[in-house]
Amino acid sequence: MSKRHGLKKSVLVLLTAMVGFGVTACGTSSQPTASTPQEKQAASSAPESSSTPAAGTEEKKLSGKVVVYSAGPKGLAESIQKGFEEKTGVQVEMFQGTTGKILSRMEAEKANPVVDVVVLASLPSAQGLKKSGLTLEYKEAKNADKLIPEWSDQEGHFFGYSASALGIAYNTKLVTTPPEDWADIASPEWKDKVNIPDPAQSGSALDLVTGYLSAHGESGWELFEAYKKNGVAQAGANQAALDPVITGSKSAVVAAVDYMTYAAKEKGEPIDLIYPKSGTVISPRPAAIVKTSQNVENAKAFIDYLLSDEAQKMVAETYLLPGRTDVAAKDRPGAAEIPVLKIDWTWMDENGDDVTKKFTQVFK
Template sequence: MKSFVRSVLAAAMASFMAVSSAHALVVYSSVDEENAKKLLDAFTKSTGVDVQMVFLSSGPALSRIEAEKARPQADVWFGAPSENHMLARERDLTEPYASQNASALSDEFKDKDGYWHAIYTNPVAVGVRTDILESRGAPIPASWEDLKNPAYKGLIQMPSPQSSGTAYAVILTLLKERGEDGAFEYLKALNPNIQTYTQSGTAPSGALGVGETPIAIQFSPGFLKLADEGYPVNVVFPSEGVGYEVAAMSILKGAQNMDDARKLVDWMTSAEGQGELAATKTYFLPIRGDVSGGEGVPTLDKIKLVSTDPTFAAENRQRLVERWTKDVLGQ
């Protein structure tokens, strides 16, 4: 009898959870799990919309969305660079929605037809341990050109473009500023100052934090976090300009929970939603000019941003990485 009662209760609970899950907004998130949870929890608190999050990095997320096209299992793809969302649109995987907040976003932070909207942006930056450079009598760099200073020989960490999209963003930045040949001449001249090329795009900030290196190159959040936590770190945006990533979101075609999917897009692009980037300490930069990134986080108008063509970036990645391997590493 007890076994029967347990079975009935278990079946009832499973049924209840299935119904609850059916009403939740299902989000495939390509934002790192910690920060995605912060933002989606804030959305739930503000709107009352329950969210079921599944973490998937960009490539696997796109593959899964495509595999589920005939019967979508999620409502929103949250995160991944905007070019991935452009690809999702081309493959007819997403729904257009003109958010009421679209007019507050500049063109690079939205699809003109509403197929995707940006969530945040991260510029490339240079993190500097001021205490270590001062102890060596070395200056604080302010530009890409400064990083070639022989005083920095063997002192810089940056990711490898062979494994990191962050490093590829650096190459694209230099291409836009110097032309292709000039960019590779610069990277070859910089090479003696590189301590190591890391596999991970966020490893340099970790090395900076423990004092393994006094200069690091990657996207800005890791450096802003160290500075906020009291480390003697300066965050430098090279004066010639920096590339940047744009993380975006799309409503998936055939979404079962369309109303709440639209609520998430509206909330995330609102001043309230953008304010949560700072309130929850994500260290991501807001995409709205009327929202502060928090103490110590610069607004976008204080940074010289360098735009790149995502189509060119996608079509030339293999070729440019192979040229970097040959010209810079000499392999």
Template sequence: MKRLPACLATLALAVVGTVTSAMAASDHVVLYSANDDTVNKLVADGFKQSTGITVNVISTGSGVLFRRIASEQGNPQADVVWGVSAALLKQNGKYFQPYAVKGREAVPELYRDPNNLWVGTNIQVVTINRNSKAIPDADAPKRWEDLLDAKWKGRIAYTDPANSGFSYAAATALLQAWGDNDAAWQKFGKLVANTKVLNRSTLVFDGNGSGEYPLGISLEYAGNLWAHNGAPVEVGYPADGTVALAEGAAIIKGGPDLENAQKLIDYLASKPTQEMLLKATFRRPARQDVDLSAVGKMPAFKEIKVLPYDDAKWEAARADTLRRLKTTIQETR
């Protein structure tokens, strides 16, 4: 067989190299998300339009996602995990690839990892939402302790903390604020005695919006969404403080495509994306450089009194605390 001239051999190698590089370049990224389908679609469509990269979304509960990530540790199948609590992100740092997300300085230090293992993308604020048709402004409760009044018995919707992360956080934040002792548990028992304990958060949101339950221990975005859709719902920020929990994103260590993972997490944390999600879904951005006026009466984060909250402590004590919460709820029925 005749040898190729040197110049043609060099050209052939260059062509092979170019083809190999093109074949290696990925046009998709895999996202594990605990967010709902509406949010996932907004982000997948926006990222595709911005970068040309397809987001393959696998969506389920955050606990399921992390069990999956753990089982796949030897051969990761996803690039990014998103929409999970800061508590879970802190606990699972060993699965994450450090990356300094663009614009991370706009996120408060409390809501991002000091070693760049994860970054907060939105903040869930627990609120006392009120149906203003059922309860006029003058009678609105202003503090958590106001809910202990017997006049509210049966008029407050509350999600079973065994079924809801934010409901568990609300309970434990109040227990912590009230002293984390037997007296605090007795006080919480008085509050929960006035509630209707429901199995799903959506039942609280819907019941509050429809007026079935005049008050709801709820989330900020849910009240704003109902109000936007025409329901007489007012979002209440307790004067004695409340809990604000970050949800965020992280790159999975050893995932199929690190370059696209970095692009995706930059996109999720970017100002335009968080502005889009704020306007479409009323999710409070973790970034503090986003103008909130586009969604009406949402106060700046610095204007909300946030209670100190030891999420690591309460996550570690979850099983025992849930057992005691269950007993407390049962004793008040």
């Protein structure tokens, strides 16, 4: 998900070790045998599409299982699992965890990889997998042409099926004047009142930190050093950083994942979120087929399902940003309404490990 993989230096060992396994497994892959209803209609009038079997053919042939490691959120992952199983008859073996936990599990299984599809919360992590030769190309993925191009690999190695944006979440009972920008958190009124997720555990938090640095250069470290001096606490992964704000033991969390905040707000929790006016990072959540997959056709069908109308509506219901341009976000700002930093995903991928190490040193 390489110099970065976004979260742990030890993941580089995984990348090297698994490449050899990929060569054998890649030979088991084949071209998909189904098309969408739209493609079926096009096939009737387009000779070049006549070799594609009718829609539904592949689904009837599917059987067995697919192993998915997913960065959640839990409710969405379970809904997608249920929907895919009902649609295809394929059993989904699901492991849920943060991007860091997924990469650690893959490392532990490097001698005998079992995962077919990974769903991550960090685009640079997926970029790293591709660079290391660990992802399987799937150019024929259904509805891939409807995805926001910047969130996916144009060669078909990973697909940004959804995204979250990073902001500043705050407790509405404790905060009467919300911050407007990142630098506000370094002011005295916020001293010892703010959390930040650990980039070593949160792929989205790492995206924010590396994105901010890619936009501001080396001087960007001044912000995070000021945070540390003002008592901002590094507090585990996303939920661990957010929960103290919901309960009121902290007033705010920076690099807060927006969909988690909106979901808590919908449940009646005293919490809200702002997107800093100077810009933030929208963090795509890419899904990729692992080259060592032992269930390639099922894995392709799972990717197709993630990009389907049905699954994209599930994404919207979870307050995530849908990956498809033709599916609207629900009860939250859409991607076009969020101010964004001018970031360099390649720089973020290549410098993630160094950034994580320095960030840990700053906040130790």
